[in-house]
Amino acid sequence: MGKAAVVAIVVVLVRVGAGVRPARAESDRDIFVSDEWKVSLELPTGWNWTDQQTYPGILVSAVHRGGGKGRMTLAVQRLVAGGPTTLREYVERSRKTLLAIGFQGGRISSHPSGALILDATAPNRTLSVRQAYFVFIDTAYILTLSAPLTTVRSYGRAFDDTLRRMIASVKNRPAETPAAAGAPPP
Secondary structure (H helix, E strand, C coil): CCHHHHHHHHHHHHHHCCCCCCCCCEEECCEEEECCCCEEEECCCCEEECCCCCCCCEEEEEEECCCCCCEEEEEEEECCCCCCCCHHHHHHHHHHHHHHCCCEEEEEEECCCCCEEEEEECCCCCEEEEEEEEEECCEEEEEEEEEECCCHHHHHHHHHHHHHHHHHHHHHCCCCCHHHHCCCCC
């Protein structure tokens, strides 16, 4: 992953909310599953999981096969008291962080899946970063695509398909509410 994209993801995770800890999950060939974070991710056609060490809060990374320079990561974060209270506030805070470290653009738009999309360009104007933000109960999921400006459009379908499947996996899995998670059984 380009240094600018890694910095962007890590800085956004650290500044938007505290409590980021190493994430645990398993991958079985083309499907990645995290029971802890209640999400699964199907690897897009033409992509490989990376065995690169990940940063706290990043569950998984994938790279485009065949010499492509596209990379996707899935990051997760528990929402904390005193942090953003809406999805829009969460994305706005991330946008401000990216702009503060030199990224350009920072356009926010709605995705048909219900996620909010943040598009930005790295300070050196060679890398495009597209982040999809989705919140379910007490967890924020951030799917990031980073690719050279010259090829980013070719990865759009893989990003959209991955996002839709990821959101469906989150919504269709049983989840406890934050209050019920620590409650004793009835």
